[in-house]
Amino acid sequence: MDLHIFNPEHDIALAYDVPHLTIPHVAQEMRMNLGFLPAFWAKDGDAVLVDDIKYALKASKQYKGMIADVLFVEKTDLASLPLDGVKPWGWDCRVCAELAENGVAADILPTEGQLADVRRFSDREQTKEMLHAVRKGIEGDTCGESFVATAMDEACSIIRQLGNAVVKAPWSSSGRGVRYVSDAADQPKLSWIRHTLQHQGKVMIEPRYNKMCDFAMEFVSTPDGGVRYCGLSVFKTLNAQYTGNVVGSERFKRDILSRYVSETLLDDIASRLEQNLTAMLSGRYAGEFGVDMMVVAGAEGNRFLLHPCVEINLRRTMGHLALSLYGGDDEHARLMSIVHDVNYQLKLQRIEGEYVNVL
Structure with missing residues (x-):
């Protein structure tokens, strides 16, 4: 039996990289309302962790015939389940701590080193090297370049060179870590860039x-x-x-x-x-x-x-x-x-x- 988890707060958890984090209300609500989603890709007999079993049964009822025959479980059930593996939406130290603290065996959870690898490879800086490798020899049919800035003056210089740019936090949830800026960026956007540099150490800057x-x-x-x-x-x-x-x-x-x-x-x-x-x-x-x-x-x-x-x-x-x-x-x-x-x-x-x- 595998345990599946829809943890939409994953991208936010990567940014903070701490085992205990109060997640935004939007992510909490999404996890509560859509916790049944793994039933679409799970196998018959697997378990799906949800916040409320009755809610998950009701929300998934309309998709009968499209979903697997899964067992919806809550945190209090985890210690007694005969689990072979765990498959969350995404691995981060928050979901790992949540499972460990509720009785899931350490031997089916990722190590600290494996969690660090997930975070490192989720860093948007990875796109810089991947773009170079993938575009080699087909530059005429493709586009894409990415710059890393670790200081405010460096970021402003790159933005001026590009004219219209997209600035991204290294780790963030969909849309919330992205700003569209020009060489005449307004103060709120500059403040956001400064804040991201202070908390995440760098920003990614790309042409728009x-x-x-x-x-x-x-x-x-x-x-x-x-x-x-x-x-x-x-x-x-x-x-x-x-x-x-x-x-x-x-x-x-x-x-x-x-x-x-x-x-x-x-x-x-x-x-x-x-x-x-x-x-x-x-x-x-x-x-x-x-x-x-x-x-x-x-x-x-x-x-x-x-x-x-x-x-x-x-x-x-x-x-x-x-x-x-x-x-x-x-x-x-x-x-x-x-x-x-x-x-x-x-x-x-x-x-x-x-x-x-x-x-």
Whole structure:
């Protein structure tokens, strides 16, 4: 029996890197309302940790037939479960401490060194080296560069050189650690940069592109040390925050992206990432993860370029959830979204017409 956990506070926990942390209300509510989500990718007989069993049973009832036959459990049940392994949304020292303090055996939890590796490889600075490796030899079809600043004057200098830039905290939850700035950045944004430098030691600065489409490639790092491509994730964002995912066949998603870039390029990028990420993660991380990408308009305005590594999310992603939700219906693609209406809810809507028109 494996124990699955949806811990959406993971990115915040990585930033603070402490075993005990009061998480924001939004993340607490999301964990409470959507704690049943691992039932979509768990196996029959597995356990899913939730805040409230009755709530999880009620929230998951509408998805009967789509989810596994799992056992919903609360923290007080953990010590008595015959667990073979633990699979959270993402590993961090907070969720590890939470499990250990509630009776989960240390031999099925990651070591301090393994937790440190997850945090190190989740640092947005990793994209700098990965971009260089993945783009080598295909620079004409791709774009992407990333700069590291460890001091305020250095950050301002890079921003001035770029003109329009995206500044990112090394660790942060979706959208909350990203600021769009120009060479005439206002005081609140400069204050945020200064605060991030003080608390995280650096910021990442990238050019701001004319984005046409968000997407990702989803992978899994296997216990034997290999990295395997799982599928495409085509999603929508608003102000750098996730809003929804396409649930459909690989063919449907490739058709969307092939309006901008060739399928040969997509295959090449997937292969390059498998190779480079195997070298990076082998023996250090096993589990699902994703690499965010985007299609941007070229400077000339008559072609599109692929940015192959906007961010590496070393955890399960909403893209993986979308892959789990796909039931083989090649005729009707759907849009998956997380909405808040009194409570957080998972919504699935049939996509009518051409999805590319609403990106």
